Amino acid sequence: MSCIAGRLALRCLCRTKNDSTHLVRHMSFLSEFQKSLKEKHPFAPIQFGPTDNRPPDEADIVIIGGGLVGSSIAYFLKRKIVRGMRVVVIERDPAYTRASSVLSVGGIHQQFSLPENVQMSMYGAEFLRNIKEHLTVDDADPPDVQFNPQGYLFLATEKSARQMKANYDIQRENGAKVELLTATKVKEKFPWINTDGIELASYGTENEGWFDPWCLLAALKQKAKSLGVQYVHGNVTGFTLRKDKIPKGGPYDPYYDNRIRNVKISMPNSPEMIPLSAAVVINAAGPQAGHLSNLLKIGDGKNEMSVSLPVEPRKRYVYVCYCPSGPGLDCPLVVDPTGAYFRREGLGGNYIAGLSPTQKEEPSVDNLNVDYDWLKIDCLFSSQIKSAWAGFYDYNTVDQNAIIGVHPIISNFFFANGFSGHGIQQAPAIGRAMSELLLEQSYKTIDLSRFGFQRFIDQQLLYETNYSSNVKTEDVNV
Ligand SMILES: Cc1cc2nc3c(=O)[nH]c(=O)nc-3n(C[C@H](O)[C@H](O)[C@H](O)COP(=O)(O)OP(=O)(O)OC[C@H]3O[C@@H](n4cnc5c(N)ncnc54)[C@H](O)[C@@H]3O)c2cc1C
Structure with missing residues (x-):
């Protein structure tokens, strides 16, 4: 049964400030985050x-x-x-x-x-x-960097599928272990994903995951x-x-x-x-x-x-949400066609999610405060923002x-x-x-x-071509 609503990933999980639903609980980022760091890394x-x-x-x-x-x-x-x-x-x-x-x-x-x-x-x-x-x-x-060997799963619409295929060819030529999945295959592999509107997906089978920086x-x-x-x-x-x-x-x-x-x-x-x-x-x-x-x-x-x-610095928010009946161990890092992402954080029903702002939405970089209203997290069953933090991207503006x-x-x-x-x-x-x-x-x-x-x-600029609908390179490279 799908636990996470909507298109799955973050089309369902995340909505920006202008959307209506507010499921967000305000918490003090710094104290929470520092506490969790201390618990995680006492030494x-x-x-x-x-x-x-x-x-x-x-x-x-x-x-x-x-x-x-x-x-x-x-x-x-x-x-x-x-x-x-x-x-x-x-x-x-x-x-x-x-x-x-x-x-x-x-x-x-x-x-x-x-x-x-x-x-x-x-x-x-x-x-x-x-x-x-x-x-x-x-x-x-x-120290153990706690590497989680889960692939990234990028989802593409019909419009962006061709670009995804072209990127896949380059990745394979360079030795990357990536496979393309039709929407049906995505559904077979990850039944909790709503594949409406999804044409193709690209999934990393090796060398991908996340760790403790x-x-x-x-x-x-x-x-x-x-x-x-x-x-x-x-x-x-x-x-x-x-x-x-x-x-x-x-x-x-x-x-x-x-x-x-x-x-x-x-x-x-x-x-x-x-x-x-x-x-x-x-x-x-x-x-x-x-x-x-x-x-x-x-x-x-x-x-x-x-x-x-x-x-220059560009502020990015990361939201930690709790959804006890969400996908488990084999949950990849999912990036939906808008560039919104989520992944599992541990095995206790916690997930982290984010979405880079558009140029117009860029928040002030005067501080690392979190705007809890910027992203709304929706989940069919019980999901709530537990905490969040902000960090600065080292953003190449060109x-x-x-x-x-x-x-x-x-x-x-x-x-x-x-x-x-x-x-x-x-x-x-x-x-x-x-x-x-x-x-x-x-x-x-x-x-x-x-x-x-x-x-x-x-003026020999180097752009990544990605298949998210409205975002630049960095938005899908969390
Ligand atoms: C929310 C978020 C999520 C991210 N997720 C990912 C991800 O999933 N995967 C990924 O690959 N990357 C990710 N990044 C990007 C990644 O964190 C950065 O690209 C990377 O950490 C840059 O490392 P750095 O050592 O250059 O910068 P920093 O870690 O910022 O180190 C620079 C250091 O320079 C010091 N410094 C600055 N000026 C001076 C000065 N004048 N004198 C002395 N010291 C100075 C600072 O104090 C700082 O400690 C993410 C970034 C953010 C904010």
Whole structure:
């Protein structure tokens, strides 16, 4: 018997503010969420450990932002060169109260249309499968990231079925384990789904599911530290540039060699501002990446310097609802044709659900408050919102895909930004790719050249094509 009403997924589960029904119970997000984190991860503060108080005078590589992306880069760099290379991560909030990494829903899937995205997520799954090989410290296993191996089930209407089929071909060519299901097959496999209006579905049979990003971050950080990475608690508030004119005909002629000389770090609870001299600086500041780049006047000059890093925070709500007679263990992460999604959260009848707003509906990013009225959750039997939280997407406002590689003018400033809802699953691939770029001068595994900053200058934009009716790429990549 179908327990969840309507079209199933979220066509039935979720409706936006303008709809009429209000089944929403208001709760204080922060206290609930923090309580649940504490219950789930009683040792989390110990695992994150204290950050070192003072930065050294100089470092080979400085990573700004110690979330999943920054920590993955740090890990892969030090895995390649353990001694003789000083890697420092600057993190302004070691409790990660606002970091995307810990406020995400930890999903991973391969159902993209750009080969690089398919491959990056497949590597993410491989990394998780071999996590002990990567993240064991002193013979102690890393924390269990609680991987739930359930596929993503994307539903398409007649209008979007052709695009779904085209994406499927690309995914298969790239080795993804995905199958197409007719509406009848969907019904056979998941009888609780209302398939009215559904023409086709795409279902991941391997390498997909969800996990606990908090645990992955703790494990990566612990491992990176064990390899000698230094985490510094501080806020990067500026840079100084070196401006040595390089010989005419040199590699960057006719430009000045505009490299960063120092990263300026404002220390916590202190007026002190410490300059850290760095050979290479990596922007891994998540949603704040655009702001950080502005400090270098990227986007505030001529020619290449006129193009800014198009990354800004965008608030996304996640609702936890309770439906004791909902689908069980084999419940996939379901994405309906509007881009609304839901999945099981544990086995106690809890589900999480969400839907990205349209451009016009984008909420303010001044705070992380939840609008409980924005989404209505309907369920035929008993369903109620138990809690909810909000987090910031590291949103690439131009083409919603990752931006990786060096800036064309500031030749020691690298980007690892703009994941727009995919950053958790792509973090291992990005860490590995950045280590290749920096230590081997080019990509050796997945070629991410197209994902460079240069694409905004050349207007060679990279869009995902998805089959949701009214949404952009990131909306279906929870
Ligand atoms: C609700 C939600 C659901 C999501 N679901 C998924 C999902 O299912 N799957 C998926 O793959 N992705 C998902 N994402 C996206 C994913 O969380 C992000 O893409 C990813 O976490 C980005 O990681 P990061 O390390 O770059 O950013 P963050 O985790 O935000 O880390 C950046 C760090 O930089 C620090 N920082 C910023 N500025 C400075 C500065 N000036 N000085 C020092 N430190 C600084 C911040 O304190 C922060 O800790 C979701 C995001 C949200 C909000």
